Amino acid sequence: MKIYKYWLIGLLIISISNPGCKKLLETKPDSKLAIPSTPEDLQAMLDTYYKLNERESALGETSADNYYLTSDLFKAVSSEDERNTYVWSKNILFNNLGNDWNNLYEKVNYANAVIEAYHKMAPAIRAANADILGQALVFRASAFLSATVIWSRVYNKNTAGTDLGIPLRLNTNFNEVSVRASIQQCYTQIISDLKQAAAVSVNKPIHVIRPSKPAAYGFLSRAYLFMGEYELAGKYADSCIQLHGELIDYNDINTAAALPFSRFNKEVIFELVSPSSTPIFSGMIDSTLYASYDADDLRKTSYFRENAGSTLKFKGSYEGHKSKLFFGLATDEMYLTRAECYARSGKLTEALKDINFLMTRRWKKTKYTDFKSDNREIILNKILEERRKELIFRGLRWADLKRLNVEKPASPLVRNINGVQYELPANDTRYALPIPQSVIQITGMPQN
């Protein structure tokens, strides 16, 4: 009898160390937690839209030439970083926590985690969910492309193998020290990711917030364009248009509205958003640029509003928001890229057809007369002019300035603040923005 009582307590102690308890210890402590391993887990990570789609960097647009600040407006910009960015200062502090570098690389990390987990899944599951891999690759490549445009110099075939690009982080090991790859390596990685993605992605996603095959083609077109590989840029723009080629006719929208365009309109191929940039939204539109829009060009009223003091303001773009910028892919960009590439390769008829097709949907009905020329230069210049006007504040101007300066250096960009003139000559080293100093400090990578 007494022995029995010892047994009781002994049993209790043993029971806690036995395998039954192991089961308890393997119970999920929180129903919301998961180790990313199923297609649902990976898709859920890629659907974290506020981190993956809505944190594009406006540093390029803020540095570009579509707008200006008066001295008063300049001083009223609260963020010193934004003021420094405006005058192309080397002293951008980036001491705010959510800076653009971190945001883009956080996106890369999400994509890498998905890619790693994807490759650990069973072959059959992998095969059935290849689109997830495609989405992750598009997110990673687009983040690398944005970062390359901002923090590296322009692609130059002769020096790309040695020019400093950005760190290419291809796994989730945070202990790995970041090293700047060459620009050539950057573009090679971006293009290989996108080609792989295009092969496995779906033609039509359930929502344009998710990357797709046309999105992969669109970014391939952008990447080749920035490299100056015009033939391939045109080819992929064409592939993109084949899958998603609808254009809005601006005659069908209320151009007088405060926000004429709705989000996810039919031109949008893939959604990317840049949060507010104070200089751009408190700034004024360059008056020469504004004057270049014809009175019958519906873009004049749908993109801009005139303020009481005859100052000009940007209304906001395809984001349907007055202080957020649409940096995603839309069909108008693809038509302009294809047109430019046709023109460059001498396919002038095709180039004219594209530009006129787009313009008839931008001008008031019956007011537009087809642009005609048989001179390659004239046609190319017309296309580039329309490209700037159509794709204003779409996150493309900085890259366009850089690549166009290579073939024909333009006059310096100029800012005037309190009687001081700041200049950014074509091909200046400052076209590659300073990397956040804290990153330099931790990694020891060379600064721009």
Added chain:
Amino acid sequence: MKKRICILTVLLFTLHLSIKAQLIRGWVTDQQNHAGISGVVISVPDLTLKTSTDSAGYFTLKVAPGKYVLLLHSIGYNDLTITVSSPSNNQLLIPLTPSVTQLSEVSINTGYEKLPRERSTGSFSVVSKSQIEQQVSTGLLGRLEAVAGGLMINKTQSSEGSIVIRGLSTIAGPKNPLIVLNNFPYEGDPNNINPNDIESITILKDAAAASIWGTRAGNGVIVITTKKAGFDQHFKINVNAAFGVQDKPNLNYIQSMASSDFIDLEQMLYQKGYYQDRINTVGTALSPVVDILLQRDNHQLTELQAQQHIDQLRNIDVRNQYRDFVYNKGTNQQYSLNMSAGSDKFNWIIRGGYDGNKSALSEKYQRASVTFENTVIPLKNLTLTSSLSYANQNNRSGKQGYGSFSSAYAQLYPYARLRNTDGSAAPFYQYSRSYLETAGDGKLLDWTYYPLTDYQHIDQRQATRDLLINFDLTYTILKGLTVSGKYQYEDQQVSATTLSDKDSYFARDLINSFTQIDEDGNISYIVPKGGVLNNDNRIIKSNQFRGQLNYNRILGDHEIHALAGAEIRNIKTDRTLGKIYGVNQNLTTADVDFTRPYPNYITGEEYFIPSGVLLDKTNLYYLSEFFNASYSYKEKYTASVSARKDAANLFGVNTNDLWNPLWSAGLSWQLAREGFYHLDFLPSLKIRATYGFSGNADPTRSAVTTISYGANSPYTLSPYATFDQFGNPDLKWETVKMMNLAVDFAIKDNRISGSFEYFTKKSTDLLGDAPIDPTAGSGLILQKNLAAMRGHGYDITLRSVNLDGKFKWLTNWNFSFYKDKVTDYYLSSLEASNFLTGSLGITGKAGLPVYSILSYKWAGLDPLTGDPQGYLNGVVSKDYAAITGPSTTINDLTFRGSAVPTYYGNIGNTFSWKSLALTVAVSYKLGYFFRSQSVDYSALFINGIGHSDYALRWQKPGDETKTSVPSLVYPSQQARDDFYTYSDVLVEKADHVRLQYINLSYQPSPTLLKGLHLSSMSIYANISNVGLLWTANHKHIDPDEARSLVSIPNPKTVTLGLRAGF
């Protein structure tokens, strides 16, 4: 244990009684716990005869027949005079009432066992019932700082503060000490516990004391023991009633910028065009001054009118508005009732309490609690204790206090007027006034906010219901060996609701924002008219079971105590959050469309209606095995050992990594019991030494990367998931090695008694947030093993009877010292700005305290411009970007001192005379520094966050000799502001002495009590939060309230109360 001695002595006594009948015999007991009191001096003044009670509290007096007056005196108890007649066949039972400050603690409760202090080797601090009862606050834990030893409440991070036992553990993981109620960790809100139910509190301080609680003991353990009933006890009732009044908070403590200064600044910024962007952005709210200036420029006001309007605002101080129109005096009511009785085989106690508080903002708080507990001995060797507790807390919102809302800027402008001169509530604008006047052609709901009356439309309630059921079955198998099973079930439900009715600003704003008016003026409501109800229900259910084997035996000179057991705890939480729209008086609701976005009325941007739905479930398992043993020889030498292994179902951790063993060992030596010991003046002397490991609760050590599911994406209508933990297999458990050396002593008659304890702490893997390369995409910081540290300190506890006699003076003194230093720092990044943040972080430099106040070297103001100056590479510099940038490392910073107190403690003095007793409790924190607040021009321009230092700013050459506040520059420079904020010149000494409370009580004499048919009674008055007695800084800042610009010291509370026992 005590009980056994008690029964034994009763038996012995009856034996004696039968032999000798011609003596006066008596048993002196503690009136409260009925234990015999040893060493009570009994004198018979008529006969100049004296004797004292034996160790069990018995005495005999040989006297001739007659009537005698006996005088009983014992330290810690009130003197008593009784009249007896001899001879008598009856044994006198003489209860003594403890004096206000009871001197000797009865026993230590570790939560696993109760043991006499004599047998312990570890470091414990015990707070007695009388010390708890001298304070009247509703919460229990807040009462500890003024009376407990080796404990401090660190208020540098939050207003309620965190309890710190022997130095801060790291910031990683939970910061609170483990709260144990009777036998089990208490998972509910500690405020559920009624302080009037408490018998004693034991604080486990060193590794030997705490290691029985394993990894959860990292922040220390506080064991709360409730009042129990005794066997063979008459029916007793104890009641307590108290009523307190709390002052209005002193808003003038807030160093806000003068209204006139703020207005001048706004005028200057307006002139420079700073507000142009806000003015141009449709709908953006403007402050009244900016609005007036704009109206002047739009020719809606003349220059003179504008000036007059502005000048009227100059005289308003919003703090006075709050004082006069919002805050009231708060009231606290407290009632409690205890009833208990016991026979030889059964006892029971009922404890009940009610608290009803009304805050200075008319917020209501109620707590009702009731416990029924009984112990029964159904069989010879079996004891069964069961108890049932139920507590109910209710909170209800009141008015909106200072800092709870703003307009135009993130912080409310100082000239805000809450009430118009005609007494009506003043309107505030969250959108521009001029826009709202025309918006919607009167078709919209009123879109202005009335902070003075809006609270009438917001009903926020929180109800906490806590049910606690306990069973404890103990069976004695054979002599000295018992087996016990303990089980506790806890069910706490918290339901919080916020109803913002249709007239609340919250509801009106939401409805208007989503309202659509088409071109024909037809109105449609996307968010239906009506109130908005938020529901938040949280349930915690815990089951805990412990099986334990105890062995206690005295075999000749050998005394063995051992326990071993295992326990399992399961804690499940469940949370449901939701929003209901269109709530009307008759409780009808309306459906809304969460699936698509709708344009905002003002901006046209599209937004989703906030659904506010959240479901959350957690299910935690903790398994533990523990062992504890002590062996004593001849009651002189004691050795103890304790070990524990814990495991939990941490997510993403390999099972083998889950079990974390911790152990400790200790020795003690009762020196005074040695034959060679002859120090008569020091009759009690004991030396103790322990060594062991104390762990830290659950560091997030995930071997794999985990994700956490969030809500549904509104676009894909499927769930999204974010990273939860990044796989971090390199992380090591943080363990602290602790050594404790102590001496316990008491001089003759216990006139002075106390202990001196010296301890050391050593840790090699302190966890903290380390800055990482953001390029990795895992954020900016990651938990890493940052540093190694070494610390040491001492706790001195002294109790002295300074005056004894008619006028008594007792002192309780706790003095602690703790100092640590970093011995190794593992990270390569020593960027200064990483160590200059608002929160506490581990210092990255060997030789400095783990938590240090570091600052930029200050080189004064530039005499020409008033710019702050620092040093760059040893040269005076104004290159703020470089000074505050990554090139400045921790080695360039000035070290001022520790960020947490190095010396702290409390002193309680009790003076008593006849029936009156006065206690004054003072606490102090010394030897540390804090950063005082000042002007940050960037924050001022952008967010309207001002500081009174603005008036002291440098304005003209020569000012630099009188002030260190930098000149105003426009545009502001963040780096310049950061440099000043973290510069030397703002670091202040934080040393201070605080008068915690004063308690005056009246306890009627025994004769009067008898006349009133009471066994005890006390009428008391108490003043708490009396204020600072002294601070080292000259800015009149309370260092405990220096966290932010809006922290305010707790207002003074005066309470009157009555305690009585029947």
